Amino acid sequence: MAVRRSVLVALALYQSYMGLAETSGNPTHYGDPKTGCEADEQAVRVQGLAGDFCSPKCSSSGSCPSDVPQGDTAAPMCALRTTTGDKYCALKCQADSDCGTGACQKIMGIGLCTYSAAALISNVPALTAEVDVSTNPTHYGDPKTGCEADEQAVRVQGLAGDFCSPKC
Numbered sequence: 427m428a429v430r431r432s433v434l435v436a437l438a439l440y441q442s443y444m445g446l447a448e449t450s451g452n453p454t455h456y457g458d459p460k461t462g463c464e465a466d467e468q469a470v471r472v473q474g475l476a477g478d479f480c481s482p483k484c485s486s487s488g489s490c491p492s493d494v495p496q497g498d499t500a501a502p503m504c505a506l507r508t509t510t511g512d513k514y515c516a517l518k519c520q521a522d523s524d525c526g527t528g529a530c531q532k533i534m535g536i537g538l539c540t541y542s543a544a545a546l547i548s549n550v551p552a553l554t555a556e557v558d559v560s561t562n563p564t565h566y567g568d569p570k571t572g573c574e575a576d577e578q579a580v581r582v583q584g585l586a587g588d589f590c591s592p593k594c
Contacts, residue, residue, distance in 0.1 A: 454493040455482050456502065456517050458528070458541040470506065470514060475531040477540025481506065481514040490515035497526030500539045520569050520579045520588075535573040535590075565592055 452461055456479055459469035463480035470481040482491050484504035492502055500517035507513050517539035519530035525539035532538075566589055569579035573590035581588040 452480060452495070454495050455491040455515070456480055456498070456539065457495050460541065468514070470516070472506070472533060472538060472540075474533050475538065475540055477529060477531055477542060479516065479528070479538070479540050481516060484513040484515055488513070495526050495528075498524065498528070498539065500524040500530070500537075505536070505538070532573075532578075535577060537579075566590055 452458065452464060455464055455467060457463065459478050459480055463469055464482065467480040467482045469478055471478040484490055488504045490502035490504055494500065494502065494517060498517060500519035502515050503518045504513050505516040505518060517525065519525050519537040519539050521537075522528075522530045524530055524537075528539045528541045530537045531540050565574055565577060567573065569588055569590050573579055574592070577590040577592045579588050580591045
């Protein structure tokens with residue numbers, strides 16, 4: 427069952443606040459906006475998360491570029507939608523180790539790879555977006571499909587696999 431969850435995203439124009447050129451030192455998509463975004467990306471910040479990332483638009487078929495920063499194992503997905511209907515890609519993660527030099531930050535049970543945001547981001551107007559992810563309909567589900575808002579993905583040492591778990 428697909429669930430739509432609303433979050434806020436501050437999209438581009440952010441580059442003009444940071445003084446970044448359209449091309450960059452980032453050799454792949456989904457990099458740190460501090461070093462610039464690819465020509466087909468925008469610097470993005472999800473309201474409620476302390477970080478930002480470069481984000482390309484989703485293709486018309488809903489696919490996303492697969493080139494990710496070195497060390498990242500998170501999966502690209504068409505995850506963000508603005509109030510104007512534009513769709514943007516993000517790296518969906520379960521843990522910090524999925525994000526190379528970034529951090530896996532969760533909002534409503536969905537993990538997104540982010541980088542430390544610049545102070546100027548607070549001046550950027552936020553746009554409403556939806557995160558489209560199939561999530562577990564109950565507690566204790568598979569983290570690959572997203573955990574409930576009050577859960578975290580956990581792994582028990584000595585056991586293979588992981589699961590979603592709420593606090594006691």
